[in-house]
Amino acid sequence: DIQMTQSPSSVSASVGDRVTITCRASRNVNAWLAWYQHKPGTAPELLINRASSLESRVPSRFSGSGSGTDFTLTITNLQPEDSATYFCQQTDTIPLTFGGGTKVQIK
């Protein structure tokens, strides 16, 4: 199985800050990586597909980059509603696997 390692496991930042979350795959997944946002009590939401393709309803302050084994989710101009857990998922190889998640808290 491809292991997905996210860092940091949690981050606390202020409104307006830039937050960067990394996801590392144990093997090359090319650009087959997705990012999700999960708020407590709600269903997770797909933010970014194929490493950098933003879903249509997602604000442009979210962006994704990377390929191969190293990927980044960046939130610029952090907003209060961005408080959530973010996790990555490789879509390259069965079994599909997820990162452990990064909890983003607003100071």
Add this chain to the structure above:
Amino acid sequence: QLQLQESGPGLVMPSETLSLNCTVSGGSISNSSNYWGWIRQPPGKGLEWIGTVHYRGSTFYNPSLTSRITISLDTSRNQLSLRLSSVAAADTALYYCVRQEPTFAFDLWGQGTLVTVSS
């Protein structure tokens, strides 16, 4: 707007079979562009993909679970189902029904249903 709603027993006895349904509303499960699947999250642990099915018959299962799982579609009821046999405490989890894009990213999730395996 398409929505997914999981349903099923919240408590299952060890060694029995866990059965869950997912009702798809606001759209057809027979849409050829989409796949459908199940994901679970044990308490305090990460997400685990269980399996995926397409209405034309393709199925993809997590090798760690393949001997115990069956995922199927009922197009007449617009439902997705999961059967997991011989359950144990380790199968206690929040189970999510999901829609998948052809890229296999999960673009729509249900709210999840908690299943506890206990006697």
